[in-house]
Amino acid sequence: MTHAEAPTAASPTASPPAPPLAEAIGLRRDFDVSRPLLARLVAGEGRRRLRAVDEVSFAIARGETLALVGESGCGKSTVAKLMVGLYPPTGGRIRFDGAELGALASRRAQAAYRRRLQMIFQDPYASLNPRWRVRDIIAEPIRAFGLLPDRAAQRARVAELLTQVGLAPADGEKYPHEFSGGQRQRISIARALASAPEFLVCDEPTSALDVSVQAQILNLMKELQRQFGLTYLFISHNLAVVRHMADRLGVMYLGRIVEIGPAETVFATPRHPYTRLLLEALPDLEMTGRARTPVGGEVPNPIDPPPGCTFHPRCPLANARCRAERPELARHGTVEVACHAVEEGRLAEGAALPVAPAAGA
Amino acid sequence: MPLLEVQELRVEFPTRRGVLTALDGVSFAIEAGEVLGVVGESGAGKSLTGAAVIGLLEPPGRVAGGQILLDGRRIDGLPYEQMRRIRGREIGAIFQDPLTTLNPLYTVGQQLAETMLTHLPVNPAEARRRAIRWLEDVGIPGAAQRIDAYPHEFSGGMRQRVVIALALCAEPRLVIADEPTTALDVSIQAQIITLLKGLCREHGTAIMLITHDMGVIAETADRVAVMYAGRIAEIGPVRDVIKHARHPYTVGLMGSIPSLSARVERLAQIDGAMPRLAAIPPGCAFHPRCGHAFARCKSERPELMDAGGSSRAACWLHAADSASAMVAGAPREARPGDARPGDARPGAARQGVADDAR
Numbered sequence: 001m002t003h004a005e006a007p008t009a010a011s012p013t014a015s016p017p018a019p020p021l022a023e024a025i026g027l028r029r030d031f032d033v034s035r036p037l038l039a040r041l042v043a044g045e046g047r048r049r050l051r052a053v054d055e056v057s058f059a060i061a062r063g064e065t066l067a068l069v070g071e072s073g074c075g076k077s078t079v080a081k082l083m084v085g086l087y088p089p090t091g092g093r094i095r096f097d098g099a100e101l102g103a104l105a106s107r108r109a110q111a112a113y114r115r116r117l118q119m120i121f122q123d124p125y126a127s128l129n130p131r132w133r134v135r136d137i138i139a140e141p142i143r144a145f146g147l148l149p150d151r152a153a154q155r156a157r158v159a160e161l162l163t164q165v166g167l168a169p170a171d172g173e174k175y176p177h178e179f180s181g182g183q184r185q186r187i188s189i190a191r192a193l194a195s196a197p198e199f200l201v202c203d204e205p206t207s208a209l210d211v212s213v214q215a216q217i218l219n220l221m222k223e224l225q226r227q228f229g230l231t232y233l234f235i236s237h238n239l240a241v242v243r244h245m246a247d248r249l250g251v252m253y254l255g256r257i258v259e260i261g262p263a264e265t266v267f268a269t270p271r272h273p274y275t276r277l278l279l280e281a282l283p284d285l286e287m288t289g290r291a292r293t294p295v296g297g298e299v300p301n302p303i304d305p306p307p308g309c310t311f312h313p314r315c316p317l318a319n320a321r322c323r324a325e326r327p328e329l330a331r332h333g334t335v336e337v338a339c340h341a342v343e344e345g346r347l348a349e350g351a352a353l354p355v356a357p358a359a360g361a
Numbered sequence: 362m363p364l365l366e367v368q369e370l371r372v373e374f375p376t377r378r379g380v381l382t383a384l385d386g387v388s389f390a391i392e393a394g395e396v397l398g399v400v401g402e403s404g405a406g407k408s409l410t411g412a413a414v415i416g417l418l419e420p421p422g423r424v425a426g427g428q429i430l431l432d433g434r435r436i437d438g439l440p441y442e443q444m445r446r447i448r449g450r451e452i453g454a455i456f457q458d459p460l461t462t463l464n465p466l467y468t469v470g471q472q473l474a475e476t477m478l479t480h481l482p483v484n485p486a487e488a489r490r491r492a493i494r495w496l497e498d499v500g501i502p503g504a505a506q507r508i509d510a511y512p513h514e515f516s517g518g519m520r521q522r523v524v525i526a527l528a529l530c531a532e533p534r535l536v537i538a539d540e541p542t543t544a545l546d547v548s549i550q551a552q553i554i555t556l557l558k559g560l561c562r563e564h565g566t567a568i569m570l571i572t573h574d575m576g577v578i579a580e581t582a583d584r585v586a587v588m589y590a591g592r593i594a595e596i597g598p599v600r601d602v603i604k605h606a607r608h609p610y611t612v613g614l615m616g617s618i619p620s621l622s623a624r625v626e627r628l629a630q631i632d633g634a635m636p637r638l639a640a641i642p643p644g645c646a647f648h649p650r651c652g653h654a655f656a657r658c659k660s661e662r663p664e665l666m667d668a669g670g671s672s673r674a675a676c677w678l679h680a681a682d683s684a685s686a687m688v689a690g691a692p693r694e695a696r697p698g699d700a701r702p703g704d705a706r707p708g709a710a711r712q713g714v715a716d717d718a719r
């Protein structure tokens with residue numbers, strides 16, 4: 001309580017920031033999606049590989065929230081699972097508080113690490129053991145890490161957590177199936193908060209919640225961050241929620257980060273054509289009965305990604321270079337963008353995008 | 362005649378701690394080709410309402426009162442086999458938890474084909490062709506290549522879309538969609554909404570769309586029902602409910618939507634929590650959290666009543682007082698701002714009004 005370092009951490013202007021708490025360096029993850037051997041032999045085809053995450057790098061400072069957004073299937077959950085060590089990376093490294101994750105050979109070191117981070121999963125029901133009472137589900141991390149040896153203290157902590165997420169202490173007696181979808185999601189949030197982690201990976205933490213409960217949970221998360229300097233990796237497809245929570249924002253497309261920077265800046269002046277279209281596709285309450293324009297064109301197949309910039313088939317600015325050469329992240333002020341058009345200054349900042357994707361050829 | 366009609370539905374859970382009433386007097390109707398949005402706080406009873414309609418209440422939950430009519434025919438309490446035929450063929454369901462709907466042991470393609478073979482006059486080759494088409498329709502890239510994948514090989518949003526395809530592939534007349542787009546980004550969301558609306562328009566499919574996403578409701582629904590503590594608090598045309606909420610709960614609900622245009626330090630939240638089923642307050646279930654509650658709210662339960670425009674709200678603020686009662690049922694739309702709980706003042710006059718709930 002005496003050291004007062006937390007408040008400065010989130011300041012966006014601090015140029016030489018504190019060493020990051022969590023870091024991804026060139027992360028890559030492949031999945032084997034081959035058909036069964038027999039079917040492959042019949043069809044005469046080889047193994048198929050899907051690169052779910054490709055060269056993803058970011059750093060999250062202590063007390064900061066990095067949000068990841070991007071189309072369904074672009075690799076957000078895979079990044080999340082890599083960060084908490086649920087999947088081993090195919091390539092690249094993860095550092096937590098200066099230590100390399102893969103190098104934590106001893107069980108003791110890994111357990112110590114795991115206590116400091118928690119994950120809220122995208123599928124709340126699947127992550128709750130149906131045969132356990134809710135109070136045991138929530139107390140599990142407390143017991144596993146021996147945080148509160150005293151039973152009465154455990155019970156009090158569970159009751160406190162249930163109340164914080166808008167449930168009642170008496171709900172601890174029940175089983176997961178007795179709860180509604182949003183209530184289950186809150187149980188998994190309470191569980192994730194139980195061990196007072198420093199780093200919380202939240203995969204769609206409020207997707208099943210109505211706006212009022214969502215507001216309560218988001219307020220709670222911010223409050224905890226302010227009080228204890230919590231660090232979040234926050235995944236959500238709800239851009240209004242992201243806007244509310246994020247200090248920094250990473251935009252993913254087909255396994256790669258295409259734009260990353262301070263959230264305010266990315267929201268105010270999105271540069272990558274995908275980011276721009278994403279922000280335009282937002283629904284809003286003024287639109288009763290009106291159709292919105294989704295990001296046009298077909299979502300590419302990750303098993304067989306387009307060459308060059310993977311966004312080029314849908315991009316209004318694509319040219320020959322885009323179709324051949326993959327753009328790397330390059331710095332523009334506080335933001336990094338992977339786009340040839342942005343790098344070449346083909347489109348003035350703030351100017352409107354052409355409507356239709358530039359036709360083939 | 363509406364395609365679906367739910368009248369005074371009551372659902373109970375007998376437990377060791379006594380009988381819990383999870384739904385209490387829920388009534389609404391959906392016409393063919395219409396989308397009824399259902400919104401409300403977590404635990405309000407939205408999913409249970411859907412589950413009751415398709416006869417999939419988890420025991421010990423049971424329909425303890427009221428009736429459910431499909432095309433004028435009662436479908437609550439039908440024998441299991443009969444209900445199973447209606448499910449899938451006449452009513453398609455998209456459940457809130459995609460993982461629990463999908464069988465982890467079968468590929469996505471097998472599950473789609475199986476559903477069509479059960480309900481439609483198609484052969485296996487045709488079923489597979491259609492399965493790929495459906496996957497394309499819900500926006501799975503490389504559908505032909507990925508049809509033989511198992512559910513766990515799909516991302517959360519992809520699984521949700523497989524569940525949508527499963528619910529639609531037998532071409533049902535009524536679709537119960539429970540949070541169909543929660544795991545989807547806005548652009549895929551738009552594609553799914555376009556798909557659902559197309560079905561309504563072209564095939565007259567009726568949709569009960571359960572979601573907490575007001576953006577989706579605004580774009581998709583014709584009418585909206587707002588649920589609170591197992592009851593309908595307000596029901597009306599989508600524009601009215603969003604722009605001129607009549608029930609104080611709806612007003613609070615609309616106020617807590619985070620806005621894209623302004624970043625505030627704290628989101629507005631409705632103070633307090635929804636009551637637990639074991640302790641639903643007497644009178645209006647919302648009264649302990651309501652800034653406008655007056656004596657009557659605490660003792661007497663409000664039924665849905667005309668609340669201006671075509672909206673109906675279960676709130677005593679809208680009880681016809683002597684003045685408006687004299688206008689003999691004329692819609693009270695005229696005065697702008699009228700009936701908005703933010704403006705309405707529950708004065709002594711209203712408290713004195715004689716009981717005219719029915």
Ligand SMILES: Nc1ncnc2c1ncn2[C@@H]1O[C@H](COP(=O)(O)OP(=O)(O)OP(=O)(O)O)[C@@H](O)[C@H]1O
Nearest residue numbers: 178179180181182183383403404405406407408409
């Ligand atoms: N098997 C059960 N036993 C006891 N109570 C139950 C059971 N299933 C649901 N309930 C209760 O019924 C109420 C309504 O649940 P329902 O799933 O319909 O909520 P919902 O409106 O869909 O909420 P959400 O938005 O969180 O999904 C909840 O309070 C829930 O706890």
Ligand SMILES: Nc1ncnc2c1ncn2[C@@H]1O[C@H](COP(=O)(O)OP(=O)(O)OP(=O)(O)O)[C@@H](O)[C@H]1O
Nearest residue numbers: 031052072073074075076077078514515516517518
């Ligand atoms: N275990 C697995 N086996 C094969 N493919 C997988 C596996 N897990 C993920 N994938 C594939 O990797 C890609 C990225 O999946 P991921 O779950 O990370 O997406 P996401 O960005 O979280 O999407 P969503 O928003 O829909 O949850 C998808 O194409 C998915 O099918």
Ligand code: SF4
Nearest residue numbers: 309315322339340341
């Ligand atoms: S690199 Fe080319 S194709 Fe890719 S986003 Fe930029 S302009 Fe579009």
Ligand SMILES: [Mg+2]
Nearest residue numbers: 077122516517
């Ligand atoms: Mg995901």
Ligand SMILES: [Mg+2]
Nearest residue numbers: 180181408457
């Ligand atoms: Mg539900």
